Amino acid sequence: MSASPLRIGVVGLGRLGKRHAENLAYRVSGAALVAVCSPVEAERMWARETLPAPRVYDDYRALLDDRDVDAVWLVTPSALHAQQIIDALRAGKHVFCEKPLSLDFAECERVIEEAQRHPQLQATIGFMRRFDPSYRNAFEKIEAGAIGRPFMVRSQTCDQNDPEGFFVRFAPTSGGIFLDCTVHDIDVARWLLGMPKAKRVYASGVVALHEGLREFGDVDNGVAICEFEGGRLAMFYASRTLAHGNDTGSEVIGTAGALYIGRNPRANRVEIADASGIRNECAPTFFDRFEEAFLCEAQAFVAAVREGRQSGATLADAMEATRIGYALRESLASGRAVDL
Amino acid sequence: MSASPLRIGVVGLGRLGKRHAENLAYRVSGAALVAVCSPVEAERMWARETLPAPRVYDDYRALLDDRDVDAVWLVTPSALHAQQIIDALRAGKHVFCEKPLSLDFAECERVIEEAQRHPQLQATIGFMRRFDPSYRNAFEKIEAGAIGRPFMVRSQTCDQNDPEGFFVRFAPTSGGIFLDCTVHDIDVARWLLGMPKAKRVYASGVVALHEGLREFGDVDNGVAICEFEGGRLAMFYASRTLAHGNDTGSEVIGTAGALYIGRNPRANRVEIADASGIRNECAPTFFDRFEEAFLCEAQAFVAAVREGRQSGATLADAMEATRIGYALRESLASGRAVDL
């Protein structure tokens, strides 16, 4: 393993970017947060006050020119990911990039071609569920044969309803519910089923609450079936309208048993017994639910780069997830099954 | 209400028939089990030894001629249902018939036409889940507005794996997994969503363990999406191969909350804490899970007939369930969405 720490520059300091920056600054052994970059003055101010003296850039190009940065951590708008990854690789930096790789399939291919020219650099897309301790535990149980041969995954990404429908404003650029949310479930399903390729998908959905989505052909509740090679299946559900919290979890069914991951999104270990019954409160957001996953993901990336190996989802994995997500969107629009 | 008890003849004394007969004999107020009918001598013997002195027939026609029988209770092979219902109605008997009404759509229509000629007679198909106390409780909560407007149902019918694959022998006549199992979920979904008509379905499936199903075009794990009118959706799952028991339940999602019915198929109120963790055992069969539903269903039918009103699923409901189940089978075979 490399003796010196991996020197990281975080690009993008929105809500999730801040969290990544704090993890990298204080909680990831072997990492040194040496630079941040944001076009927003308030975010740069936050970095100066909160983080341990990083260099603060307002321009991505300048950060790439910083020779003390070994790796960039992209927490930027989805539309920028592909080109930013390419630029980082050309600048000789390792890349961690939040999902999705791109909403455009041709762009995915362009990034992968570029990456192939830099085999010494790591590039990973942030499908953090692979690092969540419970998902990891399930993965290990499957590897150990606990449920026989896994043949089906049911997976969901469901947000608590935002009565103000803030996310509707992102509908024009989010790629729609399947590329924005279900892309996580697609990666989880492939990861737990042995990385199969998809053969055919079908999707459907409804607008339950947020009428503003209709003009973009989007829905606030979407469902899908995905058939993989080799007799493997997945069912997906994504929602923007749950009442009880962020209810994101998965189920893997095998020939000798099944595993449920996060079936009840408990906020903590407290149960309340009162006139309404016995209940637990639920994690309100995916930040709360996946706080530990984001940290473990960062630790794994840093360790992997220092040890010269891959960790987490490859660019090819991310491209396949995008390819499937695209097909789901197409199916939703056409009302027909889509062959891949 | 009628002063005298409803005199019932049970037709078919297989495993489920015996259960119905015992319920009607001993546990249903207002019912008198006066006759049974079976072509199997051992089953008739059982009836003589176990039940309170019913008349025992080996011929359905003879039972229909019995003027002391007010209602017949058909627990016979699916292929016989339609004609037996028609014969019973023509003989002036009320009819309770186990699901399905028929695997043939034209036959469904024929039964309905006949029933319309006998408006004074009740005819009900046994979708017992509507009478399970937990399903009923969920239905009442929805009626009371507890989850806002319900727009989606996820429902499953999953059997514990039978290592000997006994059910494969019935594959030629069962109608396939969707008409045999999912038909219950279809009825549940429509019932909980306000009895909408289906617009389009898509189905898929795999053979996980029972290779013998392939020659019949059947699967041992099937999934489906069903789109209803009015922005309502359902997802279905049926399995013959679960390791842990009969796991049959449903989930209803509304604009202000969700209800889960039977999410953990607990066998009882016992939890076991040992070196393997903390666990509950599971109900092994649908008999165990729905024992009370079968009883409540019988009580409701008897009460309804005596009060001159309908109870449970109508013939039209059963026909719509068959229509949707057929479309699922067609989709499974073609790999294409099917419009209804």
Add this chain to the structure above:
Amino acid sequence: MSASPLRIGVVGLGRLGKRHAENLAYRVSGAALVAVCSPVEAERMWARETLPAPRVYDDYRALLDDRDVDAVWLVTPSALHAQQIIDALRAGKHVFCEKPLSLDFAECERVIEEAQRHPQLQATIGFMRRFDPSYRNAFEKIEAGAIGRPFMVRSQTCDQNDPEGFFVRFAPTSGGIFLDCTVHDIDVARWLLGMPKAKRVYASGVVALHEGLREFGDVDNGVAICEFEGGRLAMFYASRTLAHGNDTGSEVIGTAGALYIGRNPRANRVEIADASGIRNECAPTFFDRFEEAFLCEAQAFVAAVREGRQSGATLADAMEATRIGYALRESLASGRAVDL
């Protein structure tokens, strides 16, 4: 087994008496409810309208003189139990009597002496939890060695709070919380631990809500420790003030595992997910929780008498439970441990 049914007379038709009467009339194979007895005209009226033509008495003596009654079923005030059992035995009747045998220890002994003069007659005290399917399942698991050697029981009898404090009116005659409620837990603990004798007890309690109990030296929340012979222990909790329902259950701890019975008093199989979290509703009363136990208990008694064997708690078991309950009351009053 006796060929003819056991002819039963139910004595006392309050809320629980009615339930026993209906069970015996309609749901217990081998039983014939032939007589009832109540001093209350409205209750006798109910019997005439609801039950299948029993002989209706207003005088216990008259019922005992009825030669067509094989067994009496005493659901009368506790203070009457001992003498009524003695009278029934002298009249040659089998006896099922609701708990407690008596609140007076000398009376217990008197009943047992009388019973010894009638070895051909069954006499059982109604500790119905032994017949609850979940308790029975736990008992069988223990017998099968599932938790090694059981050495400790934690058991509780907790009622939902009655804001009107109706039960306070019974405080003068109930015997106090330990003889009224915990007596069930005492029997459960002994039954699950192999029927040991108690050596020493300590009890304490508080008045949380019902100040009217203080004048009777009673509490609305009581706790106790009971040490048995042979290195076995029990902890008890009884409450009259729970917010969420009737929460009555037990835990058995052994050298190789533990069993929890009824740890969450779910009303049914429905879970509700809404803005308050994910919850289940709870059984409101012990009638709801132990409905099936009362039925199984009656079925077991009838079967046992017809087969000439004992079922359920013996008079000696009931006397030991009273002895321990008394010691708990004494400990509560004195603040000292009580040796038995």
Add this chain to the structure above:
Amino acid sequence: MSASPLRIGVVGLGRLGKRHAENLAYRVSGAALVAVCSPVEAERMWARETLPAPRVYDDYRALLDDRDVDAVWLVTPSALHAQQIIDALRAGKHVFCEKPLSLDFAECERVIEEAQRHPQLQATIGFMRRFDPSYRNAFEKIEAGAIGRPFMVRSQTCDQNDPEGFFVRFAPTSGGIFLDCTVHDIDVARWLLGMPKAKRVYASGVVALHEGLREFGDVDNGVAICEFEGGRLAMFYASRTLAHGNDTGSEVIGTAGALYIGRNPRANRVEIADASGIRNECAPTFFDRFEEAFLCEAQAFVAAVREGRQSGATLADAMEATRIGYALRESLASGRAVDL
């Protein structure tokens, strides 16, 4: 708040000491781990290799003389706590000390007297459950009135059985199960009930598996009742012999509801459905269960010292817990209730 970090020296680098050292080195904002101390060469070696260049001492006195150390963190054998705290205070250091303050009541008083001479120094005993997020959530709910007036706590500290009975070797110095384990529950009960003083206790226990404890008058399963002033109660359970894991949790019962904390000691968010039923695995040790509590506790101590205020259990709280734990031990030995 102080601008410079709190410079800490960790004393004792056993299993728990290592965990504290790593937390303070890498995960506690505002803390600088500047020194460690251990008499064990292997532990000092570990510190040199793992921690960020602290000064490494083999002698406590030398660490106290280090002027760059602001606070000491004592993770040493219980018998040393009292004198080490006194020495630290005299050396002008803030003190965090693992529980218990002391097993000797007179020593507790001596420490408190010394602390009163140094009002500018913080001294806290490590009852980490107060910092566990779920315990804290329950505390906040109680403060907010969610369960009305809390009047009873049931709390337990239960370890998974160690078949080799390693802990029996510590029986001579552990103080017995109540001072070693239940002392946590005592503190939790007082904290959740408003810090009442105890009036009377009763304790009992059995040796279920570890016969070697008998010669020290200790047990491997202990139970107790503790009566506090003001009509408040607690029940305690401590075990060294559970099969399923570390099952440490608490329940608070109030006049309008109850809270359960950690009723099922889930290892993670995974459930396993297989032939044995549906289960979750359990946290094996208190390290696993309370990992986050240890971290939050350290963060809270550091923040409190820097802000010049108390955090966590005071020395007086620790002394009261010891006083009650002592009385429990005395009650176990005598079989009598003990008045305080």
